[in-house]
Amino acid sequence: MDTLRYYERIGLIEPPVRDSGGRRSYSEEDLGWVGFLSCLRMTGMPIRLMCEYARLRHFGTSSATSRKEILLEQRTAVRERIAELQMCLSTLDYKIDNYEMVERRVAELTPLAQEATA
Amino acid sequence: MDTLRYYERIGLIEPPVRDSGGRRSYSEEDLGWVGFLSCLRMTGMPIRLMCEYARLRHFGTSSATSRKEILLEQRTAVRERIAELQMCLSTLDYKIDNYEMVERRVAELTPLAQEATA
DNA sequence: GCTTGACCTGGAGCGCGCTCCAACTTCTAC
DNA sequence: GTAGAAGTTGGAGCGCGCTCCAGGTCAAGC
Numbered sequence: 659m660d661t662l663r664y665y666e667r668i669g670l671i672e673p674p675v676r677d678s679g680g681r682r683s684y685s686e687e688d689l690g691w692v693g694f695l696s697c698l699r700m701t702g703m704p705i706r707l708m709c710e711y712a713r714l715r716h717f718g719t720s721s722a723t724s725r726k727e728i729l730l731e732q733r734t735a736v737r738e739r740i741a742e743l744q745m746c747l748s749t750l751d752y753k754i755d756n757y758e759m760v761e762r763r764v765a766e767l768t769p770l771a772q773e774a775t776a
Numbered sequence: 777m778d779t780l781r782y783y784e785r786i787g788l789i790e791p792p793v794r795d796s797g798g799r800r801s802y803s804e805e806d807l808g809w810v811g812f813l814s815c816l817r818m819t820g821m822p823i824r825l826m827c828e829y830a831r832l833r834h835f836g837t838s839s840a841t842s843r844k845e846i847l848l849e850q851r852t853a854v855r856e857r858i859a860e861l862q863m864c865l866s867t868l869d870y871k872i873d874n875y876e877m878v879e880r881r882v883a884e885l886t887p888l889a890q891e892a893t894a
Numbered sequence: 895g896c897t898t899g900a901c902c903t904g905g906a907g908c909g910c911g912c913t914c915c916a917a918c919t920t921c922t923a924c
Numbered sequence: 925g926t927a928g929a930a931g932t933t934g935g936a937g938c939g940c941g942c943t944c945c946a947g948g949t950c951a952a953g954c
Contacts, residue, residue: 694867697864697867697868698864700860700861700864701861701864701868719878719882722875722878722879723875725875726872726875726876726879729868729871729872729875730872732868733865733868733869736861736864736865736868737865739861740858740861740862740865742818743818743819743854743857743858743861744858745815746815746816746818747851747854747855747858749812750815750819750850750851750854751851753847754844754847754848754851757840757841757844757847758844760837760840761840761841761844763837764837764840
């Protein structure tokens, strides 16, 4: 909510129509756009670039190529990010395995320790 | 570099030994740890949690389980993040396809437009 | 009529993760 | 020996993306 107003302020979304009481009333189209925006945000696209994309929208099909360009770059970035995360994932797997080995070793020693303190 | 000093200040890495001139000289072990830290950062783990993890390291094997716990949670988070990114990826694919269709449609119309202005 | 609660406004504040600064020392090359 | 690069320090500053605040307006329920 605060975020929507923030997006509106920075020109990321068009001011929606208001109801009789002056409240914002988002159309289906607005909501679709907001949904796409949050998708872009999730991919880590900086707000600034999203603003650029939003600005281009006003020019209709004549800006289609520029907008596609932005999305293509973002897609590449996302793919790289996924690859990066998968690398990290295998590092995590390795570390976790290590800890499990440590735990098993400790489990082997514990009964002895218990005897010693018995 | 500034980042390493920052990490040192907040206790994420141990102060490394210094050379004769007072400069930091990171051991292989230091570097390994730093490497793992940047892996964790890449996964989006907040610094605060990394500090907690670093703190636990001091207790040796007795903290193995807690540390494993942290890594397990992070692994889950990373997997979810990857899934999320893949969702976004297909949205991007869809949008990009759309733009390509728009371009093709424009390409079909352009020759006519050229004739019109000729 | 009156409370309550959700929304409105402009603007300030915040948490994160660095990143830069000025002033200083130290090593390196010429 | 001297200039310049590359480190050192504590501390301030910054960009991002919200998020909260005080004070006001409006609509609905009792």
